[in-house]
Amino acid sequence: xxxxxxxxxxxxxxxxxxxxxxxxxxxxxxxxxxxxxxxxxxxxxxxxxxxxxxxxxxxxxxxxxxxxxxxxxxxxxxxxxxxxxxxxxxxxxxxxxxxxxxxxxxxxxxxxxxxxxxxxxxxxxxxxxxxxxxxxxxxxxxxxxxxxxxxxxxxxxxxxxxxxxxxxxxxxxxxxxxxxxxxxxxxxxxxxxxxxxxxxxxxxxxxxxxxxxxxxxxxxxxxxxxxxxxxxxxxxxxxxxxxxxxxxxxxxxxxxxxxxxxxxxxxxxxxxxxxxxxxxxxxxxxxxxxxxxxxx
Ligand code: SAM
Numbered sequence: 696x697x698x699x700x701x702x703x704x705x706x707x708x709x710x711x712x713x714x715x716x717x718x719x720x721x722x723x724x725x726x727x728x729x730x731x732x733x734x735x736x737x738x739x740x741x742x743x744x745x746x747x748x749x750x751x752x753x754x755x756x757x758x759x760x761x762x763x764x765x766x767x768x769x770x771x772x773x774x775x776x777x778x779x780x781x782x783x784x785x786x787x788x789x790x791x792x793x794x795x796x797x798x799x800x801x802x803x804x805x806x807x808x809x810x811x812x813x814x815x816x817x818x819x820x821x822x823x824x825x826x827x828x829x830x831x832x833x834x835x836x837x838x839x840x841x842x843x844x845x846x847x848x849x850x851x852x853x854x855x856x857x858x859x860x861x862x863x864x865x866x867x868x869x870x871x872x873x874x875x876x877x878x879x880x881x882x883x884x885x886x887x888x889x890x891x892x893x894x895x896x897x898x899x900x901x902x903x904x905x906x907x908x909x910x911x912x913x914x915x916x917x918x919x920x921x922x923x924x925x926x927x928x929x930x931x932x933x934x935x936x937x938x939x940x941x942x943x944x945x946x947x948x949x950x951x952x953x954x955x956x957x958x959x960x961x962x963x964x965x966x967x968x969x970x971x972x973x974x975x976x977x978x979x980x981x982x983x984x985x986x987x988x989x990x991x
Contacts, residue, residue, distance in 0.1 A: 699720050699887070700894050702894075702895075702896045702899075703894050704716070706899075707719055707930075707931075710931065715965075715975075719982070722977045723887050723976055725978045727789070728766055728767060728979070729769065729787060730763060730764065730766065730788065731763075731764050731785045732762050732763055732786050732793060732816075732820060732823075733785055734786055734823055734851050734852075735762060735823045735826075736819075736823045736853060737783055738779070740761055743764070743784060743785055747764070747766075747777075752766060752769045752777075753766070753767040754766050755767065757979075758959070759790055759793060759797065759958055763790055763793055783851040786820075789981050791885075791961075791980045791983035792816055792878075794985050795817055795876060795878055795926040796820040796824060796876065796924075798953055798972075798985055799924040799987070801831075801874045802825060803828035803829055805829050805872075805873040806829070806830045806871075806873050807872060807876070808863075808876070809832070810875060810876065810912075810913055811835065811909070812834055812858070813840035813843055814840060814843045814844055815843070815847040815848055815853075816847075818831060818844065818847075818848065818853065818856060819851045821876065822851070822856060823853070827852070827853060827854050827855060830855050831855060831856040831857070833857070833858050833859070834859045834861060835858065838860055864908050866916065870916055871917070872918065873918060873921050874923065875913050875917050875923035876924050877910060877913045877924070878924075879902075879905070879909055879910070881906070881927035881934050882894050882895075882902050882931065882934060883928055884899070884930055884934070885928045885929050885974070885976055885981055885983050885984070886928045886981045899933065899934070903933050903934055903937070903938065906927070906934055906938045907938055907942055910939075910946075913925070914943075914946035915946070917990045918990070919991065922951060922990075923990075924986065924987055924988070925986045925988060926983065926984060927983070928981060929982070930973055930975075930982040932966075932967055935966070935968070935973065935986070936966060936968040936971065939968050939971070947990065947991045949991060950970045950971060951987040951988065952987075953970060953987055958972070961974055963975060964982075966984075971984065971985065
């Protein structure tokens with residue numbers, strides 16, 4: 696029987712104690728339903744729902760945003776065979792990963808930087824949220840993943856997105872943005888499962904170092920008074936709260952609290968940085984961490 700990697704279990708026990716660790720571990724074992732986001736650049740929610748009904752695919756709406764649908768029973772393969780999918784009218788995306796753009800809430804007149812963008816779930820979500828009007832720079836270091844990002848942008852009709860294939864730590868110091876999303880590379884500790892577990896101590900330590908560098912860089916490119924989101928699919932404070940504590944004071948930035956009653960249906964874990972959101976792995980949600988930050 697599959698077991699949580701030993702080093703991860705030690706970190707979870709130290710941070711959350713035995714009861715919450717047991718809840719997290721049962722979340723790791725949950726088989727979550729497929730979920731999708733309707734791409735409003737190409738189709739309305741009503742049209743997408745009608746097409747799903749026409750294909751006999753049962754679904755329900757999620758409370759997190761009107762575009763998020765939870766598919767009952769059907770597997771991702773049958774969704775991928777739909778015209779809705781091939782035409783870019785829907786994007787298969789976990790509910791948790793829709794939260795960072797919802798918190799960032801870009802406007803059409805914002806210049807937005809997505810610092811770790813591929814395969815583009817959140818870039819295309821931000822493009823759709825702004826009716827395709829915001830100017831978005833999407834940065835991705837990995838060349839193969841950047842090709843996937845370009846393909847997804849094209850298929851979803853997300854114009855006004857410039858892709859930079861580079862290390863976002865090395866972006867030119869002269870660039871400033873109104874909104875920044877740093878969906879940082881991480882150990883994936885919130886998304887481990889018997890089918891997918893890349894967690895290692897080495898990856899965890901490497902991720903922590905990179906996250907600090909990326910967050911410092913992000914804040915150096917954010918205009919004063921403007922906001923960014925730092926997110927990871929890790930539930931470990933070493934990749935989340937500790938990173939914020941290391942970087943925010945010197946960068947003159949502060950946490951903007953995500954209201955307790957926002958996303959009320961989401962199961963939360965306690966966090967050590969007030970106002971941040973840590974999602975507990977569960978039947979509907981992957982583990983995720985989201986912090987809303989303002990540069991003073
Ligand atoms: N935001 C993406 C989405 O919603 O589809 C997922 C991003 S994934 C968590 C992190 C991405 O960051 C990976 O594609 C990885 O290749 C990229 N990455 C890692 N280090 C980077 C760096 N220094 N600069 C830019 N991208 C980086």
